[in-house]
Amino acid sequence: MSYRRALCRERPQMAPPMFIPVFDSAWILIQPSGVYTSQPESTMSEFDRWQGRFAVPEYIFGEEPNVFLASQKDRLPNSGKVLAVADGEGRNGVFLAEQGLDTLSIDFSPYAQAKAQALAKKRGVILRTELADVHNYNWSSEEYDVIAEIFTQFSTPEERKGKFAGIRKALKKGGLLLLEGYTPKQLQYGTGGPKQIEHLYTMDLLEKEFGDFSKVLIKEYDTYMSEGSSHVGMAAVIDLVAWK
């Protein structure tokens, strides 16, 4: 559409910009009438929404690894290949790379991946990044020693089925899956995560998906979270630690 020229209120300070992001609530559209309006969130695609969220200099989920992931440090192998799924700005991928693991960080947001690379550089580690839509991803077979999936509840139940099948396929036999998500109780806290109840995880759901792994630990609890500016406050989470 011809009016789809966007003017940024605060130009992102990231360099190099990989492309000009279009539309998120921080942007203003210039209508042909000359009237400035902000893009209604409901008409925004998920891609645009995430690009918009990441188009700020700060790390919106922080630079430190997710607390659950960091708590699993002793369970990580000394070497091997790791896949960090929908890894965003790379706080978790960088942490895994810092453990001496050959880590691939995938996400569909170029802005997030530029920040992930900048964080890896700052910490002096190599992080491989790949732009990928996990709902249309060519999952490899039995490649990874560890797969981390932290707060990736953007998938509908149908999409999640495909994503989880891909994760199962990509994990080596004996490989470790580390997953954290919100439970439906999180809707009461409202301190992050999706609003759609069917996107959230329950003990039952995770047992159905991964209960056939050789060893499975699942824990559901409430905790105070402080991850960047986006996850702050009490949260209802569920953690899965499972070996295929």
Ligand SMILES: C[S@@+](CC[C@H](N)C(=O)[O-])C[C@H]1O[C@@H](n2cnc3c(N)ncnc32)[C@H](O)[C@@H]1O
């Ligand atoms: C809540 S953030 C979590 C990021 C990261 N895992 C962390 O804990 O910091 C969700 C991430 O999913 C990514 N994402 C959303 N939909 C995606 C898709 N279809 N394919 C790949 N990444 C996606 C977003 O870009 C965002 O980085």
